[in-house]
Amino acid sequence: MQASGQNVVAVAGLHKNYLDGNNTVEVLKDLSFALAAGKSLAVTGPSGSGKSTLLNILAGIVQSDAGEVTLTLGEHHFAVHTATERQNTAMRRMHMGYVYQFFNLVPTLTVLENVRLPARLNQRRDLDTAAVDLLQDFGLGGRLSVFPEVLSGGEQQRVAVARALLLQPPLILADEPTGNLDAANSAHVADLLFETAQQLEVSVVVATHSEAVAARADHHLHLLAPGQVSLT
Numbered sequence: 292m293q294a295s296g297q298n299v300v301a302v303a304g305l306h307k308n309y310l311d312g313n314n315t316v317e318v319l320k321d322l323s324f325a326l327a328a329g330k331s332l333a334v335t336g337p338s339g340s341g342k343s344t345l346l347n348i349l350a351g352i353v354q355s356d357a358g359e360v361t362l363t364l365g366e367h368h369f370a371v372h373t374a375t376e377r378q379n380t381a382m383r384r385m386h387m388g389y390v391y392q393f394f395n396l397v398p399t400l401t402v403l404e405n406v407r408l409p410a411r412l413n414q415r416r417d418l419d420t421a422a423v424d425l426l427q428d429f430g431l432g433g434r435l436s437v438f439p440e441v442l443s444g445g446e447q448q449r450v451a452v453a454r455a456l457l458l459q460p461p462l463i464l465a466d467e468p469t470g471n472l473d474a475a476n477s478a479h480v481a482d483l484l485f486e487t488a489q490q491l492e493v494s495v496v497v498a499t500h501s502e503a504v505a506a507r508a509d510h511h512l513h514l515l516a517p518g519q520v521s522l523t
């Protein structure tokens with residue numbers, strides 16, 4: 292996969308090992324790839340192959356041992372591998388959306404408050420109406436003032452996707468976003484994620500076990516073993 296035009300994500304020579312007692316567990320070895328603006332990438336591979344590690348390194352949550360991660364998010368360039376924790380936190384808050392397998396909604400906030408949260412953290416009250424519109428588009432217009440606990444898994448994940456999209460960040464990272472859903476809900480959430488991202492020209496990197504979800508992405512990065520990847 293040779294990305295053309297502007298790359299949102301550029302990874303070069305990435306290495307990551309974990310220490311497990313006295314053993315070194317090799318996870319990522321000399322990984323390089325790029326993703327063009329507005330495109331989607333599915334990261335697949337067996338459990339333990341490093342999908343979450345890769346997403347966390349892209350987000351600056353986990354430090355790599357070597358290699359470069361460069362993100363171009365709108366007008367801003369980020370060298371994630373050399374940035375401070377504080378800089379990466381600010382980058383995530385302002386320029387990135389993240390969707391987790393287990394939704395990670397705030398239980399004490401309503402559906403609408405959850406979706407507005409990233410906007411509020413960025414002093415973007417002008418997006419208050421857009422949050423309502425997005426939830427309506429996602430079929431949750433009747434659920435604005437309920438708390439996450441009364442929602443089904445599929446509904447909770449739709450809220451989480453709406454929350455990640457509200458600021459229209461140039462990049463969304465999603466870590467097994469449908470891993471906890473049945474087939475019908477999984478398809479619905481994948482539809483909303485890929486279709487809305489395409490409309491808004493948001494790039495998506497999605498780690499997934501689902502063939503059906505992976506098939507929706509423009510590109511595939513299959514992690515077989517450290518140093519053994521297939522890229523299409």
Ligand SMILES: Nc1ncnc2c1ncn2[C@@H]1O[C@H](COP(=O)(O)OP(=O)(O)O)[C@@H](O)[C@H]1O
Pocket residue numbers: 309310311316318336337338339340341342343344345
């Ligand atoms: N914080 C950590 N400390 C030690 N080992 C870890 C840590 N996080 C992940 N690992 C190990 O790294 C490998 C990749 O994990 P992970 O990225 O979670 O894979 P995946 O998301 O594909 O299931 C696994 O062997 C896992 O046990």
Ligand SMILES: [Mg+2]
Pocket residue numbers: 342343344466
């Ligand atoms: Mg994982």
